[in-house]
Amino acid sequence: MTAIIKAVKLEKTYRDEIETVALRGLDFSVEKGEFISIMGPSGSGKSTLLHILGFLDRLTGGDYLFEGKSMNDYSDEGLAMVRNKKMGFIFQAFNLLPRTSALENVKLPLLYSDVNESLWNDIALKALDSVGMSHRIDYEPAHLSGGEKQRIAIARALVNDPSVIFADEPTGNLDSKSGGQVMEILEKLHIEGRTVILVTHETYTAEYAHRLIKIKDGLIEVDQIVEQKHKHQNGFFK
Numbered sequence: 001m002t003a004i005i006k007a008v009k010l011e012k013t014y015r016d017e018i019e020t021v022a023l024r025g026l027d028f029s030v031e032k033g034e035f036i037s038i039m040g041p042s043g044s045g046k047s048t049l050l051h052i053l054g055f056l057d058r059l060t061g062g063d064y065l066f067e068g069k070s071m072n073d074y075s076d077e078g079l080a081m082v083r084n085k086k087m088g089f090i091f092q093a094f095n096l097l098p099r100t101s102a103l104e105n106v107k108l109p110l111l112y113s114d115v116n117e118s119l120w121n122d123i124a125l126k127a128l129d130s131v132g133m134s135h136r137i138d139y140e141p142a143h144l145s146g147g148e149k150q151r152i153a154i155a156r157a158l159v160n161d162p163s164v165i166f167a168d169e170p171t172g173n174l175d176s177k178s179g180g181q182v183m184e185i186l187e188k189l190h191i192e193g194r195t196v197i198l199v200t201h202e203t204y205t206a207e208y209a210h211r212l213i214k215i216k217d218g219l220i221e222v223d224q225i226v227e228q229k230h231k232h233q234n235g236f237f238k
Contacts, residue, residue, distance in 0.1 A: 004067055004163060004195055005030035005053060011061030012048050012218075022048040024218040025062060030197065032163075035190040037198045037209035045218040047168060050199045054166045055083040067163070084112045088157030092169035094149040096141045096156075102128065103137040106156045113160055127155035131185055147178025154185055164195045171205050183208045 012023040022045045030036060040046040051057040052064060055071065058079075064071040066082065074082065096105045106124040115123065128134050131151040141149055150170060157165055167186060171179030179202075187208050190196045200206050207228070214222035 002032045003029040003065075004032045005197075006065040007053075007062070008065070009062035010049075010052065010059055010064055012045070012052060012057070013060045022218055023052075023059075026215075026218075026220055028213065028220060028223060030195065032195055033190070033193055034211060035187070035196045035198070035209045036211045036213060037200055037206035038213045038215060039200060039206055040215035040221075041201075044215045046199050046215050049215065050166055050168055050197065053197065054087055054089060054164075055079040080112075084109060085160055086163045088160070088162035088165045090150070090153050090157050090165065090167040090170045092172040094141070094146075094153045094173075096149055096152060098141055101138050101140060102133060102144070102152045102155075105141075105152055106159055108156060109160050115160075123159050124155070127158045128152070130158065131155045145178065146174050147181055150174060150178070150182050151185065154182070158189075162194075164197060165189060167196065167198045167200075169200055170198070171200070171202065176204075179205065 006029040007026050010023055010026040011021075014020040014022060026049070038046045038049065048057070052059050052071075055066070059071065067086070071079070097108070103121070103124055106127055107120050110120045110123065125134070125137065128137055131154050133148065133151050133155060136144060136148060136152070144152070165186070170186070171182055174182065183205050186196055186198065196209075198205065198209060206212060207226070210225065210228055212222060212224055212226045213220060
């Protein structure tokens with residue numbers, strides 16, 4: 001297998017009025033096609049780590065290699081380009097434009113891509129269909145349930161065919177049924193060969209992953225393969 005992500009003594013320190021160390025020299029790698037959950041208490045550094053891995057923030061020490069190239073070798077513009085082409089993001093708050101249809105929300109990442117505009121509709125419709133939202137393409141977020149909003153956010157994360165899906169507490173604002181549906185979609189994406197990195201504080205959602213990384217006080221406390229509790233058989237999740 002090939003490491004798509006490699007952290008080498010990765011550090012992050014915030015320097016405002018006081019100095020706060022968020023990550024304290026993390027070493028790990030992620031193979032292509034893995035499904036990893038990152039857990040830890042509030043303030044442990046898990047969201048900071050996801051932001052660095054997703055090129056949303058820069059490290060302050062060590063190195064981070066994505067597909068073999070160091071983050072330090074990119075300009076801010078270069079980071080944005082890789083982020084748009086290679087990474088898909090799903091957030092707890094959905095981050096959908098409020099007075100914009102589901103279809104137009106899903107098409108947003110294509111505005112910054114080199115994909116021909118004539119193909120945008122078909123790509124967005126295919127992504128919406130893959131998450132079971134074809135019947136909601138003209139709906140604005142205000143007229144959708146939380147679970148539907150999150151499925152649209154997943155469709156948006158897929159339109160540029162990313163190498164990695166980053167999901168930051170994707171079920172945090174959902175009831176258990178909607179959260180389960182979202183996690184089944186993420187598991188399906190993993191089965192199709194996507195690399196999925198999930199930040200969560202919920203044991204139930206973490207159990208969909210095949211590997212668990214626990215962070216405490218900016219350090220890796222646990223990094224282990226875990227027994228997957230949710231089995232996928234013949235198109236159904238058990």
